[in-house]
Amino acid sequence: MYKFLLCMRYLKTRWIALASIVSVTLGVATLIVVNSVMDGFTTTMQDRMHGILSDIVLETRSQTGITQPHDYEERIRARLGDRVAGVTTVVTLPAMMTFQRNGNSHTQQINLIGIDQNTFASVSDFSKYLLHPENKKQLDFLLKNNGYAVERERMQPSGWEYRAPMARYQKVVQQRLRNAQELEQERFEQLQQKIQEEAQAADGSQADPVAALMAGPGIQIANNAQQISQFDAEKEQRTGIVLGINLGSIRGREPDGTVQDFFFLRPGDDVQVTFPNAGTPPRGIDEQFTIVDFYESKMSEYDSTFAFVPLEKLQHSRGMIDPQTGAGAVTSIQIKLKPGVDLNEARDALRDEFPPTHDFVEVRTWRETQGPLLAAVQLETTILNILLFMIIAVAGFGILATFFMIVVEKTRDIGILKALGATGTGIATIFLGYGVLLGTVGSGVGVVCGLLFVWKINDIARVIEWITGREVFDPTVYYFDTIPTIIHPYMLVWVSLGAILIAVLASVLPSIRAARMHPVEALRYE
Amino acid sequence: MSNPDTTRQLPIPAPHMLDMDSKPQSPYRVIRPEDAESLRTTRSPSAGQLDPMITATGLVKSYRKHKTAVPVLKGVDFVAPKGRVTAIIGQSGSGKSTLLHLLGTLDQPDAGEIAFDGQRIDCLTARDRDAFRNQQLGMIFQFYHLLPELTLLENVLAPAMITHGLFSYLRNRKLVVQRAKDLIDMVGLSHRMKHRPRELSGGEMQRTAIARALIANPSLLLADEPTGNLDHESGQIILRILRQLNQDHGLTIVMVTHDESIAQQCDSVVRLKDGKVERLPPAPLRTTSDATRGG
Numbered sequence: 001m002y003k004f005l006l007c008m009r010y011l012k013t014r015w016i017a018l019a020s021i022v023s024v025t026l027g028v029a030t031l032i033v034v035n036s037v038m039d040g041f042t043t044t045m046q047d048r049m050h051g052i053l054s055d056i057v058l059e060t061r062s063q064t065g066i067t068q069p070h071d072y073e074e075r076i077r078a079r080l081g082d083r084v085a086g087v088t089t090v091v092t093l094p095a096m097m098t099f100q101r102n103g104n105s106h107t108q109q110i111n112l113i114g115i116d117q118n119t120f121a122s123v124s125d126f127s128k129y130l131l132h133p134e135n136k137k138q139l140d141f142l143l144k145n146n147g148y149a150v151e152r153e154r155m156q157p158s159g160w161e162y163r164a165p166m167a168r169y170q171k172v173v174q175q176r177l178r179n180a181q182e183l184e185q186e187r188f189e190q191l192q193q194k195i196q197e198e199a200q201a202a203d204g205s206q207a208d209p210v211a212a213l214m215a216g217p218g219i220q221i222a223n224n225a226q227q228i229s230q231f232d233a234e235k236e237q238r239t240g241i242v243l244g245i246n247l248g249s250i251r252g253r254e255p256d257g258t259v260q261d262f263f264f265l266r267p268g269d270d271v272q273v274t275f276p277n278a279g280t281p282p283r284g285i286d287e288q289f290t291i292v293d294f295y296e297s298k299m300s301e302y303d304s305t306f307a308f309v310p311l312e313k314l315q316h317s318r319g320m321i322d323p324q325t326g327a328g329a330v331t332s333i334q335i336k337l338k339p340g341v342d343l344n345e346a347r348d349a350l351r352d353e354f355p356p357t358h359d360f361v362e363v364r365t366w367r368e369t370q371g372p373l374l375a376a377v378q379l380e381t382t383i384l385n386i387l388l389f390m391i392i393a394v395a396g397f398g399i400l401a402t403f404f405m406i407v408v409e410k411t412r413d414i415g416i417l418k419a420l421g422a423t424g425t426g427i428a429t430i431f432l433g434y435g436v437l438l439g440t441v442g443s444g445v446g447v448v449c450g451l452l453f454v455w456k457i458n459d460i461a462r463v464i465e466w467i468t469g470r471e472v473f474d475p476t477v478y479y480f481d482t483i484p485t486i487i488h489p490y491m492l493v494w495v496s497l498g499a500i501l502i503a504v505l506a507s508v509l510p511s512i513r514a515a516r517m518h519p520v521e522a523l524r525y526e
Numbered sequence: 527m528s529n530p531d532t533t534r535q536l537p538i539p540a541p542h543m544l545d546m547d548s549k550p551q552s553p554y555r556v557i558r559p560e561d562a563e564s565l566r567t568t569r570s571p572s573a574g575q576l577d578p579m580i581t582a583t584g585l586v587k588s589y590r591k592h593k594t595a596v597p598v599l600k601g602v603d604f605v606a607p608k609g610r611v612t613a614i615i616g617q618s619g620s621g622k623s624t625l626l627h628l629l630g631t632l633d634q635p636d637a638g639e640i641a642f643d644g645q646r647i648d649c650l651t652a653r654d655r656d657a658f659r660n661q662q663l664g665m666i667f668q669f670y671h672l673l674p675e676l677t678l679l680e681n682v683l684a685p686a687m688i689t690h691g692l693f694s695y696l697r698n699r700k701l702v703v704q705r706a707k708d709l710i711d712m713v714g715l716s717h718r719m720k721h722r723p724r725e726l727s728g729g730e731m732q733r734t735a736i737a738r739a740l741i742a743n744p745s746l747l748l749a750d751e752p753t754g755n756l757d758h759e760s761g762q763i764i765l766r767i768l769r770q771l772n773q774d775h776g777l778t779i780v781m782v783t784h785d786e787s788i789a790q791q792c793d794s795v796v797r798l799k800d801g802k803v804e805r806l807p808p809a810p811l812r813t814t815s816d817a818t819r820g821g
Contacts, residue, residue, distance in 0.1 A: 002684055002687035002688055004692060005676070005680065005687065006673075006675065006676075009675035009676065010675065013675055412671065413673055413674070413675075415671070416671045416672070416673060417673075417684075417688070418632070418656070418659075419630070419632055419659065419665055419667075419671070420659065420660060420665075420684055420685045420688055420738075421656045421657060421658075421659040421660020421661070421663075421685060421688050421689070422656065422660075422688045423652070423653055423656045424652065426688065518633075519632045519633070520627050520632050520633050523632075523667070523671065
């Protein structure tokens with residue numbers, strides 16, 4: 001009873017000890033804030049990373065690819081049984097995208113992915129990142145009239161509403177060009193005729209090679225113009241392509257500072273894509289595609305390189321369809337597992353089914369695809385945790401020093417208690433209990449402060465921005481409107497327990513010293 | 527310094543008041559200076575034939591200072607008879623405080639034996655010694671040694687809190703607190719119950735210490751220069767209380783003092799000089815009419 005009473009009294013009357021506990025409080029609060037933000041970051045990032053990746057990918061690097069994908073699919077389903085939620089086949093290959101803007105050619109390196117639009121949505125969250133609401137339900141690679149992300153003013157108009165007037169405008173331009181050409185052709189022919197007549201009049205010779213040569217390009221231009229007019233861009237589209245939003249836009253700021261995407265390509269524009277065919281040696285193929293939608297996974301790596309086109313079109317263009325069976329080859333098979341299935345176990349099963357030495361297919365989980373990044377984030381979190389616990393440990397030494405001071409200060413009290421019959425254990429309990437109390441108070445206040453900080457983190461970030469004049473999280477870099485935070489209750493428990501433990505450990509030595517004090521010497525202490 | 531009014535009307539508890547089981551009535555006897563002039567008990571002329579409360583034989587104790595042993599007690603024999611007031615007197619450095627500490631098991635002798643009521647106490651385990659101090663012994667000191675963080679009442683209750691665990695204390699709380707209040711009442715400090723030691727005068731602090739020493743109803747009270755730090759008047763109050771406790775309840779008191787006049791009021795005097803008992807012809811015992819004593 002006296003232990004408890006004295007603990008409380010010491011807590012109330014020894015403010016210096018509370019000062020020493022402030023460092024524990026700060027350490028705990030910082031740990032909670034850092035862990036919450038890092039967890040929020042990691043989770044958001046993993047969601048985004050995983051977003052358009054399926055759980056497991058079977059990939060081959062051979063030019064011709066997997067020639068019997070259905071056979072593979074059956075083997076996968078047989079091996080994994082009911083753990084499979086969906087399987088789709090894709091063709092991925094490096095490619096080059098070219099488009100004209102303001103009379104200039106722009107080239108961009110992309111990852112061209114041929115997808116089966118009926119099954120691809122079953123292996124990833126791809127469709128929910130598309131901008132058009134109808135495409136979110138079912139992607140059909142057809143250009144819509146309008147309705148592409150109506151909240152993005154910079155993207156309007158787009159779809160047929162954009163393509164048709166642009167095509168009309170192009171037609172007018174072409175027409176004018178043609179008219180000019182015809183006029184020129186006429187003038188040229190007249191001039192030629194005149195020259196011929198003059199020449200005939202002069203020496204009667206038949207043909208002039210120079211004039212015949214000069215007539216060539218004029219005819220060619222006319223032929224080209226003829227070809228363009230066969231495809232009516234006002235009413236027709238080319239094969240659809242879905243681009244990552246960063247392939248068609250630049251993130252920047254309006255003059256007033258708000259972050260905006262500036263689009264140089266819109267749904268309805270045509271782009272030219274150059275990719276290798278499946279022959280040996282591979283040769284480049286040019287294809288025209290019409291942008292039918294963008295997707296935004298908010299993972300800049302994906303958003304700035306991935307372009308999706310229909311699988312069959314790609315197989316056809318590359319010559320991946322077996323002329324006899326009509327079966328198309330693919331370069332990878334993507335698998336989605338049912339929730340709760342062990343990713344690595346499924347991967348190992350597939351590696352067993354398709355040994356790399358035999359089939360030359362690589363089996364990877366999405367985590368392995370993004371392995372280095374995830375590992376880096378994990379390492380960062382671990383190191384931060386270690387460092388912050390060091391801070392609390394430093395606080396522990398502060399407590400140790402303070403406690404030694406208090407024990408020395410209380411020497412006479414210890415002597416009195418011993419004279420009254422208190423045991424050494426009892427006296428040690430006072431100071432240990434005092435340590436527990438201080439640790440609890442410190443970490444309790446720390447937890448409350450940390451939670452408040454996490455709760456108001458966006459406001460705090462704004463205040464810091466206002467004070468420093470610098471943005472804490474630049475949305476053009478991080479794609480976050482708000483700082484993501486996740487609080488795990490277990491983390492709170494562990495952090496508080498750790499802090500209390502450190503406070504208790506720090507009070508062990510002073511307690512032992514107090515317990516071992518000789519009563520007579522303690523009573524004589526001045 | 528204490529209020530003269532209080533000192534004159536110092537209540538002394540009736541025997542039942544130190545008995546935890548009975549309810550207090552209030553037949554307070556007011557103590558007056560003429561009531562008890564001497565700490566000498568007035569019953570028996572032959573102190574030596576009484577049962578010994580605490581005996582020490584051949585006590586040797588030395589302290590170590592920088593590897594050289596400083597002998598403090600060099601073979602001390604000591605007897606404190608039951609129901610008597612025994613004074614230990616000597617110059618400073620003569621070892622009287624050390625002797626008291628040894629008797630109070632605060633320290634252990636290098637050689638020799640100490641027996642309390644016939645039982646050896648010098649070779650008890652630390653835990654048993656702690657329990658002995660807590661339950662059989664009351665101790666008061668020159669510098670009062672109250673706990674500054676606790677109120678007067680809590681200070682008096684402290685030994686009881688040490689005796690009982692948390693739950694046992696809470697169960698017995700009413701009884702124990704009542705007893706503490708009675709004791710505080712007895713030493714005349716009931717109006718100071720909630721005060722902290724630093725708000726009390728020296729005399730009041732010593733009276734609190736007496737109340738604290740009595741909470742466990744001990745049969746032996748060790749007093750280490752109880753008046754050494756007090757002015758004459760306050761000292762007299764303390765002595766009067768001790769005297770009354772001895773007379774009314776038969777409390778055995780061993781008191782260390784360097785004041786001859788106080789020592790002369792005691793039943794027997796042990797003189798220490800250079801760590802040994804000084805053999806002097808016993809002072810003639812004053813015999814007064816025998817009063818009936820409880821016990």
